[in-house]
Amino acid sequence: MKKLLTKLCLILVLIAPLNIANAALMRNVVQSCAFGAGIMATVTYMGLAPEINTGVLAIPASEIILTNAAAGCVIGAVGATAATVVGWFYDAIF
Structure with a gap:
């Protein structure tokens, strides 16, 4: 669990935009991360x-669920960042 949280924090730090001071962007990233993780x-x-109830999984279900939740968080955060950056370009052009 600690390794997963460490990797998740590292990923979030790496995808953080250069303009950390932009509170709206960070709010969008955090909300999208939480939404993506929850959905996944x-x-x-x-x-x-069904596999959890019958006990036929070869690996713990919690590992699968947490890994997919982390992937959903990353996908949501990257999407929010991309959408915000495109918005910045649009505002700069027009």
Whole structure:
């Protein structure tokens, strides 16, 4: 669990934009990260529910769910960052 959190924090630091002071961007990134993680964790749990109940999984379900939640967080954060940067370019052009 500690390794996963360390990797997640490292990923978030690496994708953080150069303009850290922009509170709106950081709010969007955090909200998108939480939303993506929640959706991925929920969908993964629902997909694994039969295997969890019968106990046929070869690896712990928590590892699968947490890994997919972290992936959802990263996807959401990258998407929010990309959308905000495109908005900045649009504002700069027009």
